[in-house]
Amino acid sequence: MMLHIPEILTKQQVAELRQQLDASHAWVHGQQSAGFQAQKIKDNLQIDVNSIIYQSLSPKILQALQRNAQVKSAALPKHILSPLFNCYQDDGNYGNHVDSAVQYSDATGHAIRTDVSITLFLSEPDEYQGGELIIEDNYGSHEVKLEAGDAILYPATSLHRVEPVTHGKRIAAFTWIQSMVKDDWQRSMLFNLDMTIMKLRLQVGDSEEVISLTSHYHNLLRQWGDL
Known part of the structure; x- marks a missing residue:
């Protein structure tokens, strides 16, 4: 990216x-x-x-x-x-x-x-x-x-x-x-997901869907991340 x-x-x-x-x-x-x-x-x-x-x-x-x-x-x-x-x-x-x-x-x-x-x-x-x-x-x-x-x-x-x-x-x-994430494609996916979550949060607040997407983001980071 x-x-x-x-x-x-x-x-x-x-x-x-x-x-x-x-x-x-x-x-x-x-x-x-x-x-x-x-x-x-x-x-x-x-x-x-x-x-x-x-x-x-x-x-x-x-x-x-x-x-x-x-x-x-x-x-x-x-x-x-x-x-x-x-x-x-x-x-x-x-x-x-x-x-x-x-x-x-x-x-x-x-x-x-x-x-x-x-x-x-x-x-x-x-x-x-x-x-x-x-x-x-x-x-x-x-x-x-x-x-x-x-x-x-x-x-x-x-x-x-x-x-x-x-x-x-x-x-x-x-x-x-x-x-923390070695793979460029994975970093790109996480960045795009993070940007989408932030835009949705501005539009609809912390809706159930936004909270679900946020959970997916952190679980992917947990899966892919090397801390």
Whole structure:
């Protein structure tokens, strides 16, 4: 399931983050955090995870993700890794790749299975040319270029790339989520059921039918979930 989640950050929050990121000297080449294969196709900058600015800003993104109702419903997070920051400029790009199946939590050192990828845009679409996130799935290629503060959530199993940025700067935060439900199809079913329950509750309240659907939702989560 691929999902556009609007306004994870307000425009004011984005402006405050951008002011600090644009002035930072903690940008390093993205190849430093890439595996052997990815180094050949990755051309971007990332904020050094050992820098003061990273330690200051990453928790703010993490908190925004943890609070967001759609992130919680769609991803059913068990673990969310500390978000990273990247910048594409001067024809910077990232060729076709699939994210590593396992990442390691800086906070705990534990291995995290990457079920869900999420990119939070911090540049407005008119600030740069190119830089589209292209995500491939069974239904074809999907081009993503969102408003600053909006995020795209998609399966980490997806083949994807970032097209060259030919003008301006494309700045984003990104991270991975280990879900309580490993299977993307099951997560999608649960998300659709959850959204339907919420809409029905607004229309008819906690009717007998809504309570029944809610019971089905929780029993499916109990059946499929890995807590």
